Amino acid sequence: MTAIKSTKSAEHDQQPRENGVEGEIREFVRRDGQALRRAPESDSELVAHNISTLLQRVAGTSVQEVDRLIAELQQLRELLHQEGARVQREITEYAHLSQSAMQSTKIIAESLSHWKGDVTARGARV
Secondary structure, three states: OHHHHHHHHHHHHHHHHHHHHHHHHHHHHHHHHHHHHOOOOOHHHHHHHHHHHHHHHHHHHHHHHHHHHHHHHHHHHHHHHHHHHHHHHHHHHHHHHHHHHHHHHHHHHHHHHHHHHHHHHHHHHO
16 A cells, blocks of 8 residues: 555656646747747748848858958968068079179189299290
8 A cells, every 4th residue: 555655646746847847848839839920921021031041151151261261362472472582582692602703713713814924934934
């Protein structure tokens, strides 16, 4: 008899919880159903809204892609600017080095011509 009473009291305790859950489900379905029943004033409004939403999604993705490409291009522009400046510095250094090499070659050639003249003059005296 106690087993029967305890089973009945356990069922009695669960019943308010089940009623609460069922009530929440009913309330959710009622709210959701009302939202579905509220149809737009016309089908064209619904179509316009759907197209607008679709365009916003597509445009949003496109705009993000364009922004990303702009950022990449700006980085590449900065890199090209830096590389251009580096190449210009190296060309200037090369020109300076080339000019120094030409001056050194001229000095060496003049020195050799003086030695050659001295050697020729000595050979004629002998």
